[in-house]
Amino acid sequence: MITVDEIKKNMPKLKRLSKFERQLEFAALITAFMSEKNIKPIIVGGLAVEIYTRNDYHTHDIDFVSDGWEYFDKLLIELGFTKIEREWYHTELEIAVEIPSNFLEGSEERVIELELPGGKSVYLISVEDIIIHRLEGIAFSTTYPKEDEDYEWAHRMFLIHKADIDFEYFHQQAKAAKVSDLIQEWQNSN
Numbered sequence: 001m002i003t004v005d006e007i008k009k010n011m012p013k014l015k016r017l018s019k020f021e022r023q024l025e026f027a028a029l030i031t032a033f034m035s036e037k038n039i040k041p042i043i044v045g046g047l048a049v050e051i052y053t054r055n056d057y058h059t060h061d062i063d064f065v066s067d068g069w070e071y072f073d074k075l076l077i078e079l080g081f082t083k084i085e086r087e088w089y090h091t092e093l094e095i096a097v098e099i100p101s102n103f104l105e106g107s108e109e110r111v112i113e114l115e116l117p118g119g120k121s122v123y124l125i126s127v128e129d130i131i132i133h134r135l136e137g138i139a140f141s142t143t144y145p146k147e148d149e150d151y152e153w154a155h156r157m158f159l160i161h162k163a164d165i166d167f168e169y170f171h172q173q174a175k176a177a178k179v180s181d182l183i184q185e186w187q188n189s190n
Helices: 004-014 019-035 045-052 069-078 127-139 149-161 167-176 180-188
Strands: 042-044 061-065 082-084 087-090 095-101 112-115 121-124
Touching (some): 004 069, 019 061, 019 069, 019 095, 019 121, 045 061, 069 087, 127 167
Parallel strands (some): 042 121
Antiparallel strands (some): 082 087, 087 095, 112 121
């Protein structure tokens, strides 16, 4: 069990870490705190891309899909975050947190628990689902999806993790999201 005071005590140590490590460690503290309330925050969005690209991509915030918005609001305000529109921001730590939804666009069963050095852990959207999500966001919103940076990052994640991808699930999701043609091109070129 972790308390608000214990999180506060850990916050000065976070300042010494790189932005990526700081975000991960803070996410792990939040995950530990929320687990006491039977809430499972799942990292999605840019931080998931950063994790899956091994810190090549860089994001400015931590996006969680989670229930318990009111618990997040109370906790983050208590930790010194300021609520600005849809996200909370901590000036000293330079950490922003957003909860875009309580619904995971993907499979809950495929969420992975990523253990960090020191034994803490975070929950992370599957690589298949984050790739599909990135492609879905651009496939119909831009004239040239392949020129969009989200396409590039989705392709990089595919190349890095293709040995671990469950292609049956991946193709089902790609078909449902109407991005199968993009995925098929990647497979045909490798």
